[in-house]
Amino acid sequence: MHNLIKVVAVCGFCLSVSLGCKQTLPKEALALSADSLKLRQLQTRRFETNSDTRVVRATVGVLQDLGYNLEETESTLGIVTGSKDRNAVETGQVVGVIFFGALTGSALPIDTKQKIKASAVIRKNAKNTSYILVRVNFHRIVWNSRNAISKLERLEDPKLYQDFFTRLSKSVFLEANSI
């Protein structure tokens, strides 16, 4: 009798997990949020030039500087995307996993590799052609030591974008002066 209760409890738990995990799209996924404008400002810069081709080339140059391989370019719409595969091992996580393993005797997976993807859209303003707008964004996929995806996330650290645009400004300058 005691066992039967256990079985029922385990099955009930499994059933609730399987039903509870029936994933649905979060309501806010395709709606503009309060953060949208902030994010747009973070990810966009203006360049005072009338040549979008020059800015596209400069963007390609920066991505190459940063070790990205180009995946797609579209000149009419001004789209450049690139990706890079890199190591994703973090010391903090490794120490945590070793500590946990020592306590419980079970090994947790650690993050091992990641693919970072960058995508930039370069466009002229339809009314005012004296400047070009560049919007860039990054995201990454992280795999763990069991080769399963452990993270899918957008990279939204302001510093990342500041750094990128600092490099892009330099690159636009270098392009303008044919260096």
Added chain:
Amino acid sequence: MIFPKYFLITFIKLLLSGVILFAINGCQVDSREQALKTTASQVKLRAMQTRAFDTKDQITMLRTAIATLQDLGFIIDKADASIGTCSATKYGKHNFGRPYALKMTITVRPRGKNQSLVRANAQYNLQAIEEPTPYRDFFVAFEKAIFLKAHNVD
């Protein structure tokens, strides 16, 4: 008792895990059928995924769609100006931190002399999005972006 208690319990366990598997996967017999499978009808799908706009400037429509996708947190994977298509991916998080992947394709094509049709279709993790609300949300954001452009605010 004919069977020992142990076998009975194992049998119940197996039966219940079968029921659970069935509950998770539905009654799929051949997973290759997914290639042409949808749940909503073709007409319904087109209706919820498509909007018409009073402009024939397809490049601007496509640029606006791209800007809207970026505003919604997507990153642009591919685009083609001459055919009028664009695909993008968004990685997001559920409330409890579980990640999800959302993939969306937008197409823009002419309709009559003065109109354009914009169609969006999307998949969420391993499912097609076949309910109207997410598409309605997208087009609400898209309309706002057109408004921004018309008034040259950005």
